[in-house]
Amino acid sequence: AQTVTQSQPEMSVQEAETVTLSCTYDTSESDYYLFWYKQPPSRQMILVIRQEAYKQQNATENRFSVNFQKAAKSFSLKISDSQLGDAAMYFCAYRRGGNNRKLIWGLGTSLAVNP
């Protein structure tokens, strides 16, 4: 069975600084997708960034980038120039390839941004 592990329940960062959130996963599949979702206190889950396993290039979205290490089954999220609005729960999630929409989630990392 696939699993997703986020080993950092809480993290904090100073505004304008950089922070890295860790995620590891376990799967025997070769076709899969990885995601980072953000859940602010308002609760609505928002997609931050996604990575297709078949792509070697790390995904980037503005201030957000990932370090995808397929052999190590590691998928960390780097947030550069942190802003107060980045404060939220961050969830790492895995989805097997194909048409299924079942996401397997880590337990999340609560990120605080200090002014």
Place this chain on the structure above:
Amino acid sequence: KAGVTQTPRYLIKTRGQQVTLSCSPISGHRSVSWYQQTPGQGLQFLFEYFSETQRNKGNFPGRFSGRQFSNSRSEMNVSTLELGDSALYLCASSLAGLAGKNTGELFFGEGSRLTVL
């Protein structure tokens, strides 16, 4: 474009009762998934519906059921409520196309907060 709409946002029930939650997906999205979120267990997949058919199901007891209508709106039902059913129930919709390199991005609603007393 309207987002995913879930109703009700909050509800309180007592043990033994049943509850129905509703989800209206983004227009054009034919896949609707449901997740249960609790502090202890995190996010757990309940089921996914596509074109009125359940396409995938998580490991929840039969008290949890769902359905999807021809307009893609979905409902989930929990019967004989237990205290442990207290949770945030999240609905997500996505474009569900043919097999292929579809990342299947999920768009979430704000959730329905269920409290069972």
